[in-house]
Amino acid sequence: MELRTLKYFLAVAREQNMTEAANVLHVTQPTLSRQMADLERELGCTLFVRTNRATMLTADGMRLRQRAEEILQLVQQTEDEMGTKREVAGVVRIGAGETQAMRVLTDAFAELRRNHPRVTCQLYTGNADAVEERLERGLVDFALMIEPVNVEKYDHLELPARDTVGVVVGTHSPWGMLDAVTPQTLVQMPLLVSSRTTHQTFDLATWSNGLVKPGQLNVVGTFDLIGNAALLAEAGTACVLGIDHLPELQTSRLRFLPLEPALTTGSVVAWKRHRIFSPACEAFLEQLRATLEQ
Template identity: 40%
Template sequence: MELRVLNYFLTVVREKTISQAAEVLHLSQPTLSKQLKELEEELGVTLFIRGNRFITLTEDGIYLANRGKEILSLVESTTTNLLQSNTVSGQISIGAGETRAFEFISKTLHELRNNYPEITLQLYSGNADDVLAKVDHGVLDFGLVIDPVEKQKYEYLRLPIVDRWGVLVNNSHPLAEKKVVQPEDIREIPLMISNQSLVDNQLSEWLGGNLDHFNIIGTYNLLYNASLLVSENITSLLCIDGIINTVDTNLTFVPFFPSLTATINIVWKKNQTFSNASKEFLKLIL
């Protein structure tokens, strides 16, 4: 599969129609259709179905679109870093979960950019599962993840920062008046928790060993949208402190008691070959 043809396919995905994609690519529509047909034949799959107005991706098409974006991003960053290998420049890609510890990374990047202003940054936000998958695929140079995560297969550095767990509630909720909450305080109320694969084990242990005894009505990936449900008093969230700014809002964060904290790690692939830019970043954090 040629990268040129992969780019054609991703342009069709973005533009929704072959005719519009052909115009963007400065190709004739028959030429683009032929290239896409040959791609399907090469892969042995159907990538999309033509509708009256727009194309519809098949499951194979969705898979190729997602992986194709990662492939082209990796090619672009690799090319940029190779072309500028004699200078400290190029791109650093960092993925992170929602944590105030990113302030530490931000200060490091500030110092790095002051020293080497030609360095560019690519940031990705996601939970630990998402971030680690992209580190595995080489799409991200570094990942900032919150314990508990399976990090034994990576090189990693534990940052001198911890996150504090608690519950985010609407100000009208009785828990908003408390200084701390204990497991029995939240046993009956509607709750949402992070869908990070290992978080439920940590929370389950704090809650007494079984989440089934609590009124878990759903999960969230990133916190902001879920916090809007708290604003509407639909649910409360088990989450870490400092991600949602509660000042001058109808939200209150109440910490757990006994305290439950999570350590923060920056991880990268073992035996990773770094660009000059990534090497300088690593020097600053080690």
């Protein structure tokens, strides 16, 4: 399977039309059709559903699209790294959860860019499960994850910032007049909780001295990123268990209620042990350490 074929395949997937894709690629339509037919024979599966008006991906086609994008991204990164011997350049790929601790990484990258303007970044936002999966697959270089996380198999740095755990509620909801959330109140709330499954989100049993037991919460749904979940909180439909100081929560229509007694959580930056970094990633890690020392 050639890289050129993968590029052709992605063009067809993007344009959803063989003729339009051929125009974008500056090849003839019969040539492109033949290439895609050869690819299907090589893989032994059907990649497209062809109609008179469109060329749509099958389930196998969608899986190949994801893999092809990853392969070409890694190829491009390798070419960038190998072609920049004299000057620090290249891309730093960061996966991160939603936390104010991200400011430490952005400050470090901003300083790095001032000294090495040819360094760029790719940012991916997700919960700890999603970010760690991308780290394992080599799709990010660094993972910023909200604790608790298992970092035994990674090299990592613990960040000094700690996030306050609490519940986001609509200002005009029945909970909007509270100042804090006790264990007794928490079990009465209709909650949206993080979709994390690999790692437990917060140890509420220990926090509540056993008053909040597993399965006792009134969980009405889950969320990955808090933005859309906050809309349900605004409407008064649910309350969102999460952390404070996120941009999506800075609105008069929402209130953040800290847990009582207070509960905080930390964050770590992790990367694969024994990984050979690109010059850009080495420079970023060095700058990150310097930023933390300051």
